[in-house]
Amino acid sequence: MNKTSFGRVAIAVTLLAVCATSAALQAGSKKPRLESRWRDRAIAIDGDSVDWPGPLVPFDDKHAMTFGAANDGEFLYVAVIAGDQTARMQIVREGLVIWFDPDGKDKKRFGIKFPIGAGFTGGAGYGGFGGRGRGRGGDPGERQRPTGDDPDQEPGGGAPRLEPANRLEVLGPGNDDVRSYMRDRAPGIEAQIAQAGGTLVYELKVPLAVTSDFPYAxxxxxxxxxxxxxxxxxxxxxxxSGSFGGPGGIDGGGIGGRGGFGRPRGGGMGGGGGRGRSGAQRADFNMPKPIKAWAVLQLAAH
Known part of the structure; x- marks a missing residue:
C-alpha cells in the first residue's frame, strides 16, 4: 500500500471514529420523553397513587422510580413512586426537588423542594445521627438515636417511617431565590408524601401559569x-468542629462525647483517646450518589 492510499484509509478510520463517538454522546445525552395525560378525574394530593389516570412509567433507565403526570388548563399534577430502599431514604433524609424548565431543556428555572429533608441532626434519616445543637429540621436539645434503636424505623432496618412533613420551599428563578412555606399555605401549590409497604409516594400539584392568585408557576x-x-x-x-450535631465530634472523644449519636457526655465510642472513626469517615460510609435526572414532559393540550 502506497503512502497516499494509507493516508486515505487513516482519514476514513478517523472520521468513522469521530462519527461513532458523536453518535454515542448524542444517544447518552438524549433525555427521555414522558407524556402528561389530560386530567379527566379528580386527583387528590394525599400521598396515595390509586386515583392516578393511566399506568405509571419509569422516569428513566437509571433510577428505580416510576412517574405519572396529568394536567388541565391551570395545573400540572405529578406523582413519583420510589420502591428502592436507597432512593426512599435519600428523599426522606435529603429532600426532593422537582425542577421545571418551560423551554423544554434542563435549566433549573423553577423548583419545589419537598420534603425539606432531615439534615444531619433532625428528623428521620439514616438513623438520625444527632446530638445537641440545632440541625436542619431539628429542634434545640433534640436527640436522635442511631439506626437499629429507632422505633420509627421500619422492621428489618428499612427506610424510616415518615413523620408529617409540613414545609416546602419554592426555588427560583434566581439562584438565591428561596421561599419557605407551610405546606398548606403555598399559593396554588400542594404537596404530599407517604410511605407504606416499602413504597414511597410523592404527589405534587403546581400552577402552569403565573396569575394574581398564583405567583409561583x-x-x-x-x-x-x-x-x-x-x-x-x-x-x-x-x-x-461539632461533627454530627454538637461540639466534640472528633476532638471530643471520637464518635460520641457531646453530640455524637445523642449519647451522654463521656459515653462515646473510642473514649477520650479519640480511637473511634471521625465524623467525616462515618458520613462517607455507604453514602449513595445524589439522584439527578431530567426528562422532557409533553403536556396534554386537552
Whole structure:
C-alpha cells in the first residue's frame, strides 16, 4: 500500500471514529420523553397513587422510580413512586426537588423542594445521627438515636417511617431565590408524601401559569413540552468542629462525647483517646450518589 492510499484509509478510520463517538454522546445525552395525560378525574394530593389516570412509567433507565403526570388548563399534577430502599431514604433524609424548565431543556428555572429533608441532626434519616445543637429540621436539645434503636424505623432496618412533613420551599428563578412555606399555605401549590409497604409516594400539584392568585408557576401552557428534573441535594459533610450535631465530634472523644449519636457526655465510642472513626469517615460510609435526572414532559393540550 502506497503512502497516499494509507493516508486515505487513516482519514476514513478517523472520521468513522469521530462519527461513532458523536453518535454515542448524542444517544447518552438524549433525555427521555414522558407524556402528561389530560386530567379527566379528580386527583387528590394525599400521598396515595390509586386515583392516578393511566399506568405509571419509569422516569428513566437509571433510577428505580416510576412517574405519572396529568394536567388541565391551570395545573400540572405529578406523582413519583420510589420502591428502592436507597432512593426512599435519600428523599426522606435529603429532600426532593422537582425542577421545571418551560423551554423544554434542563435549566433549573423553577423548583419545589419537598420534603425539606432531615439534615444531619433532625428528623428521620439514616438513623438520625444527632446530638445537641440545632440541625436542619431539628429542634434545640433534640436527640436522635442511631439506626437499629429507632422505633420509627421500619422492621428489618428499612427506610424510616415518615413523620408529617409540613414545609416546602419554592426555588427560583434566581439562584438565591428561596421561599419557605407551610405546606398548606403555598399559593396554588400542594404537596404530599407517604410511605407504606416499602413504597414511597410523592404527589405534587403546581400552577402552569403565573396569575394574581398564583405567583409561583412553571410558566407553560397546555400542549407545551417542558423540562422536568428530579434531584436530591448533595449530602453535606460535617466539619471537624461539632461533627454530627454538637461540639466534640472528633476532638471530643471520637464518635460520641457531646453530640455524637445523642449519647451522654463521656459515653462515646473510642473514649477520650479519640480511637473511634471521625465524623467525616462515618458520613462517607455507604453514602449513595445524589439522584439527578431530567426528562422532557409533553403536556396534554386537552
Amino acid at each position: 412553571i410558566g407553560a401552557k397546555p400542549g407545551a413540552a417542558i423540562g422536568i428534573g428530579l434531584e436530591t441535594p448533595k449530602r453535606e459533610t460535617p466539619g471537624r
